[in-house]
Amino acid sequence: MDLFEKCNNVDSKNELIQFIKALRHDLLVNSDEWENQTLDGFLEAMESWMEDTMDIGFLADQPEWKSFAAILYMGKIYE
Template sequence: MNFWQDAWNVHNRNELSSFLAAASRDFAENPEAWENSDIASFLEAMGAWVQDCDGVFVRNGEPLPSADAWATVAKAVAAARVYE
């Protein structure tokens, strides 16, 4: 799995769900490939990337995510905390 390339190919809810399932499988099968192997460091890194990501979108010719996109990510993280 090429996470970076696969992430840029997510354009809808089903593709995101598939991407997350593949990421979960990859973590289970290749934990040594993950720099942030616990939830605390993963969330910290995710937050840091969100703060610094504008240049990534600009360099890739992509528009910056909308406020609604950021709110959806926040809701997904909050829901995953308790969702079974």
């Protein structure tokens, strides 16, 4: 299962922990696939993605565990 699929399947605290582990492992072995390899870039991408998607209702006002995983995943790929 790839990271995007893992992200979409997070529905508990334990699955979020496993997703974070997988995300960190992916950075270590596939860093060339990461758009944002610094903490600054990663956090900026998370912030930008959240702002850019605010009006389309992707994230609920009361987010689920999957929402946290999606925010972290977007830190990897969002420009």
